[in-house]
Amino acid sequence: xxxxxxxxxxxxxxxxxxxxxDMPMRKWKRPVLGILSALVLVGGGYAIYETIQIEGxxxxxxKLLMSFVGFIFLWGLINSIFGCDRCVAKTFGxx
Ligand SMILES: [Zn+2]
Numbered sequence: 001x002x003x004x005x006x007x008x009x010x011x012x013x014x015x016x017x018x019x020x021x022d023m024p025m026r027k028w029k030r031p032v033l034g035i036l037s038a039l040v041l042v043g044g045g046y047a048i049y050e051t052i053q054i055e056g057x058x059x060x061x062x063k064l065l066m067s068f069v070g071f072i073f074l075w076g077l078i079n080s081i082f083g084c085d086r087c088v089a090k091t092f093g094x095x
Contacts, residue, residue: 008084017075018090025089033092034080037073044070 048066052058058066079091 008082008087010079010083010087014079014083014087014090020093021090022086023089023092023094025085026092026095029092029095030080030085030088033076033088037077037080040073041070041077044073 044066048058076091079087083091
């Protein structure tokens with residue numbers, strides 16, 4: 001029980017961000033969350049950069065949407081590195 005009940009510094013923040021509550025904890029969630037988040041951030045960031053080069057400055061809605069999506073995946077990456085098992089399970093969602 002010790003590792004599952006231990007709280008990390010991200011638990012307090014995740015309590016508010018992950019409003020859906022606790023999710024089942026799985027061993028594979030951490031590496032998958034980390035790799036997936038990193039891929040989306042790098043790939044998405046590059047895609048946005050390319051789009052701006054071709055299309056010019058995006059509108060406000062696009063910027064807000066990208067900031068939101070970027071934040072979600074950045075938070076996922078942070079959790080996969082620093083979070084406890086509970087936080088990883090929460091940010092990953094149901095699986
Ligand atoms: Zn935690």
